[in-house]
Amino acid sequence: MLWNIFGKPQVIEVQKAAAARDFKERIAELSAHNVEGRLQTLALANQAMWEILSQKCGVTEEDLVNKMTEIDQRDNKSEGKVSGNFEATCPNCNKRILGNHLKCVWCGAKVPMRSPF
Numbered sequence: 001m002l003w004n005i006f007g008k009p010q011v012i013e014v015q016k017a018a019a020a021r022d023f024k025e026r027i028a029e030l031s032a033h034n035v036e037g038r039l040q041t042l043a044l045a046n047q048a049m050w051e052i053l054s055q056k057c058g059v060t061e062e063d064l065v066n067k068m069t070e071i072d073q074r075d076n077k078s079e080g081k082v083s084g085n086f087e088a089t090c091p092n093c094n095k096r097i098l099g100n101h102l103k104c105v106w107c108g109a110k111v112p113m114r115s116p117f
Contacts, residue, residue, distance in 0.1 A: 088112070 053059050072078055088097045092109035101111055 040065075050064070067097075069078075071082060072080060078098040089095070089113055090097055090107060090109055091112065092104060093107040095104065095106045097104055097111055103110055
């Protein structure tokens with residue numbers, strides 16, 4: 001009788017918590033698998049674009065590395081990645097706007113569309 005009052009509900013709660021944890025773990029695995037697949041597709045597309053560019057336009061690997069370095073340093077950091085915090089200048093008030101704002105945070109003017117890359 002005491003088991004039914006005290007023990008059984010605790011066991012049920014532990015089982016529910018374990019099932020919830022297993023479910024979250026499975027979702028994380030699926031998400032990671034999806035990201036990995038997208039990364040592989042982007043790597044393939046990148047390789048194809050590079051081969052077309054180098055063959056048809058004569059762009060060298062040195063040109064590519066130099067451009068990568070230039071882009072990497074646009075945020076004044078050399079970390080080997082593109083920062084998501086690009087800056088723009090408001091066409092109305094000429095103040096700097098960081099991030100992906102659609103309107104100027106200073107005057108409310110519409111910010112021109114920036115590159116999706």
